[in-house]
Amino acid sequence: MAGEKRLSGRTDCFSAGHILEDDTGRRLRCLVWNMSDTGALLETGEEDAVPAAFTLLTAIDQTLRRCTVVRRTGARFGVVFEAP
Numbered sequence: 629m630a631g632e633k634r635l636s637g638r639t640d641c642f643s644a645g646h647i648l649e650d651d652t653g654r655r656l657r658c659l660v661w662n663m664s665d666t667g668a669l670l671e672t673g674e675e676d677a678v679p680a681a682f683t684l685l686t687a688i689d690q691t692l693r694r695c696t697v698v699r700r701t702g703a704r705f706g707v708v709f710e711a712p
Contacts, residue, residue, distance in 0.1 A: 638662040638669070643688040645670065649679055660686055667698070667708040675703040 640662045647656040647670075656677060661669040663686070672678060678700075684693045684707070695707035 638664045638667075641688055643686060645687055646685040647672065647678060648683040648685060648692075650682065651679075658684075660684075660688070661704070665709075667706060668695075669704060669706050671704045673703060675700070675705070678705060 641660055643660045645658045645660045647658050648654075649656070656672055656674060658670045658672040661671060663669075668684070670678075670684070678697065681694070681696050684695045685691070686693070694710040694712070696710060697705050698708050699706040
């Protein structure tokens with residue numbers, strides 16, 4: 629696919645997650661549509677409340693991942709995982 633920029637293929641997971649804000653400690657619920665080793669597609673009802681960088685806690689594997697938002701489309705946004 630010519631427009632594909634992902635480093636690895638995504639797998640649909642449709643799982644719950646939490647966005648953890650570093651500065652305030654606030655938790656924001658989100659839906660994880662799909663995920664790969666390098667990033668994910670997330671959705672939340674509060675699109676303007678999502679910071680540019682945050683920690684994601686996924687319910688599917690209870691893993692914390694540091695994320696940076698790379699694309700926003702309404703309430704959905706794509707993130708890349710930062711190296712630990």
